[in-house]
Amino acid sequence: MKQRTIFFLSDQTGVTAETLGHSLITQFSAQNFRQMTLPFIDTEDKAREAVLTINAEQEAGAPKPIIFSTLVQSECRVILKEANGLHLDIFDVFLDPLSAELGELPSYEPGRAHGMSDIDAYMKRIEATNFALANDDGGTSRDYDVADVILIGVSRSGKTPTCLYLALQYGVYAANFPLTDEEFESGELPPFLTKQKEKLFGLSIEPERLQQIRKERRAMGKYSSAQQVSFEVRETNKIFRRYGIPHVDTTKFSIEEISSRILDSTGVERRVRP
């Protein structure tokens, strides 16, 4: 049988439709889907084109497509209903009750989510990203006074992508500092870290996973040896205990999960919302 296609339709980026759809389809084990995002459907012509794309699927003998849709303009919505498929549309089901509760009609204007409605939020995210870059991996800046959080952990424990995600998604100022032989030998953190102790947050990781990740980078040598990796993980955990640093085990978590757990655990406020 031909693959089933999941369409994500949007008059904007498609991020909302994809996020929603992904949450739902991961509830099912059947994962043999083709996924296709059709973003920026903001004219009737583009809506008609999307209908043709979707209907071509079934004419080719594929199972009924699943259509996650987040368009708001009614002219485009009417056209898209002609597409053959299972329509799952957040505006269909949630807009009316929300409107009734708020006592206000929706604007039906596209593009206010993930848009530039808030220049201030855009600037905050950019500035937080620049902060993360300047304060990455022990960093050139060490502007720890203005940091919201300072992540510490061994090389490849996920510090850099987590800091960047915290910046881009939440506008949070996240620095990171790698723990290396210097800390492991003394068992101590440098003074510029201990004086920011309340901002420190640790990323721990299981040795097997760390070795696997490091081997992707450098297959041979001490860096990715079982012995070295175990040593670093053990010493890192000692440091976390010694200083009472809250930490999260990144072994089984995605970047989103690590980031959410850091905010949840530290109480650091997001400066912007998605």
Add this chain to the structure above:
Amino acid sequence: MKQRTIFFLSDQTGVTAETLGHSLITQFSAQNFRQMTLPFIDTEDKAREAVLTINAEQEAGAPKPIIFSTLVQSECRVILKEANGLHLDIFDVFLDPLSAELGELPSYEPGRAHGMSDIDAYMKRIEATNFALANDDGGTSRDYDVADVILIGVSRSGKTPTCLYLALQYGVYAANFPLTDEEFESGELPPFLTKQKEKLFGLSIEPERLQQIRKERRAMGKYSSAQQVSFEVRETNKIFRRYGIPHVDTTKFSIEEISSRILDSTGVERRVRP
């Protein structure tokens, strides 16, 4: 009147609930909301705690809370229904029709979206992030042979955050190269770029906006002068025209929108999905 609170409830990160809720509430002009994310509600105790938090709102005289919920575990869901508020729950409305169409019961297991269900996707995002960092701002690596896309534009046109977002969100390998006096004087791109012409994508920006952004960085001097900014924008657009480089005006777009437009325009395939 007291502020209304919008709650985002999740047994995982809350990213889906926040994304969904944000799309819906931006349809209304009333924006005097307090927003609160309650993530990782994965036990009955945590669900009861969330109910107390939500119900405390109304006891304090605030308007009925709006509750965006993406929990899947039925024990927790039952408890949360006791919270006073307008419940908007994607699993309530979409899971049954999806289950019927797929001919399969949902797993009701939390944490498969934004989770580590796919280690391979995690590694791809990390590798794409490392690629973006090594190939940022003209970069140390210039691994342009393996790039999916190479962004070009003036300083502060949004190249770096866009490359990082493309990496973190989609696993796309995005490099970027800044256009400077060298290119403006000759009107030419360097050979290492022209031989990758099909991968080039331009970020343009209106001079007023560019000046505003640059002033945040350096208030005085040539860098943020009206004259310099106009010159750079004009010369950049000439280069885009001369080489026929597709481009997007970043002035009014968010990082998500710029990224989506790049994928849409270039046809670059995402390596992972959110």
